[in-house]
Amino acid sequence: MVKITFPDGAVREYRPGITAMEIAEGISRGLAKKVLAATVNGQVWDAVRPIYNDSTLKLLTWEEAEGKSTFWHSSAHLMAEAVESQFPGVKFWVGPPVENGFYYDMDLGDRKLSEEDLAAIEKKMNELAKQNNPYVRKEISKAEAIRYFEDKGDEYKLDLLQNLEDGNITFYTQGAFTDLCRGPHIPQTGLIRAIKLTNIAGAYWKGDEKNKQLTRIYGITFPNQKELDEYLHMLEEAKKRDHRKLGKELGIFTFDDDIGPGLPLWMPNGAIIIEELEKLAKDTEEQAGYKRVVTPHIAKENLYLTSGHLPYYQDSMYPPMELDGVKYYLKAMNCPHHHKIFAAEPRSYKDLPYRLAEYGTCYRYEQSGELFGLMRVRCLHMNDAHIYCTREQFYEEFKSVNEMYLKYFKIFGIEKYVMRLSLHDPSKLGKKYVDEPALWKETEALVRDVLVRTNTPFVEVQDEAAFYGPKIDVQIWSTIGREFTLATNQVDFAQGRRFKLEFTTKENTSETPLIIHRAPLGTHERFIGFLLEHYAGNFPVWLAPLQVKILPISDKYMDYAQNVLESLKKADIRAAIDDRPEKIGRKIRDTEMAKVPYMLIVGEKEKQEHQLSVRKHGHGDMGTKAVAAFIEEVIAEIKNRASEQ
């Protein structure tokens, strides 16, 4: 007998060779219908694959993330079967599940896919699903596997096989389609009841743009139509809070063909938000001992040769303009300029940590296909600063930068983010990364140490560091699911030496400082793009371009409305009067849609009693208040930068 341990700790005995599906059937018929796969000793396992050893078992259904990914992985195989039946001779690369669905990369030769092809494939998938074919697992020798794909003339699968160990190779077959695959898969195709192929894209083989571009089809599937409908509805809802849509509706920013791609024009409402963010940054940085500087938008080529940016970064910079035989570049980063300020005067250890801050304007020639609303642009304003410090000071400095992030995130109510410890890839030393193995090791340990000692949750990722050192990136997601680095905190052990930056130590020797590059509020462009989606356009009062709108019941109360407006303006509250000859219902509706935080309705009653009828955006009628009391409350809300709407 084999002992099976369940997640709740219960242990039961079964005959050897029992399957997860049989165990589920023993528990309940309903459960068995829902089982997609299992984990056996922590390893994902087909529901119909026999178990011969004592094991811990967890049944996976649609409710579990691993259940979903198994379902989508099997869906990718189903799609491949449909594609192969439509386009014989197609060669497949890989077809994994992703966060929302799955894709399969394939080489279709010279054939191009159209939307109609997609519809036809989807139709075929539905037919094949109805056949309810089982996914059959087969262990196979490497030699046999190679022979199979040689016969098929499939160089892609042969490439995959190269890296696999003999004795560890499995094929899965459903219907007429057999694929090299480690599995697991759902029991049969009939479980896939709702199918939507979402788009066709090109994808470079092995993710390298030097390689051939394969055709990638994305899709998503569900165990029933209702869930698919819900998913599509959710996508529609997400589009409504897309910053590109909200930004236009709220008059935050715009683009113009004559200005250029990726070059946003900030409209008056957007400029107010920028002002508020800069006020926050300036207050915070002043208190934290930063000094503000201002630097030019261009610099000579030589600066970037010294910094070392040019070889790593040139493709992302606007091409230079040449004046009197000297090349000038638009700056893509502020650090070299700041280093020159550090170098302008002799520095003592007493000056350190020396912190220079600037909302620097940078220009980056991002590839045309990369531009994305405000989130990825070619002109950006960075909440930049550079901290020059000793090794002994590094821990405290880096830690206080991290604390600054968390303080900001609290103000904005940002909760869904991931701190990513971005490390170098040793195999790319001297190419993508400065060739200083020992310094990499040392600084990576320093950064990890800060995260560990401050109990900050984080993930470690290889090959994401800056060329000059490791960093912590704060990753967020746009409403349509794209991932971005919102903020970054970086160590730089390379540029100090390149610029020959030095300070005099207590012992009267010279030493090169460590440098921290940091941008807790990222760039105005990405940060405001993110905030638009984060708040769905409903900015807290302190950020709202228009904070209060006064709505007179009729023209008769314009005098009183003017009076109230004067009081609000004296209190530095951004306010305006809706002076259109419209009915009050109309004024309320329009102001609600403009997402103005407060509405003040004034008519006969309010005028007589020197009161206001207060309406809060999204909350409705809040009752009446004295003018002075309302002003006092709003000022407090603004001053606290209250995030709660």
Add this chain to the structure above:
RNA sequence: GCCAGUGUAGCUCAGUUGGCCAGAGCAGCUGAUUUGUAAUCAGCUGGUCGGGGGUUCGAAUCCCUCCACUGGCUCCA
């Protein structure tokens, strides 16, 4: 940059087997209405149908090309 798609008024969208002066709603403007918690009524204005070239008696509609945008790939704050 590469793959696929989209481009009609400020916004949302009609209009294609090529054929009456290219339409609607909202927004805007003008006038009337003076209004109590999410749309008052009427009239008017507004489009080189993304740009350029071609096919045709005739092009928003078909072809070529460029541009911009969208979804991916690669790259990044």
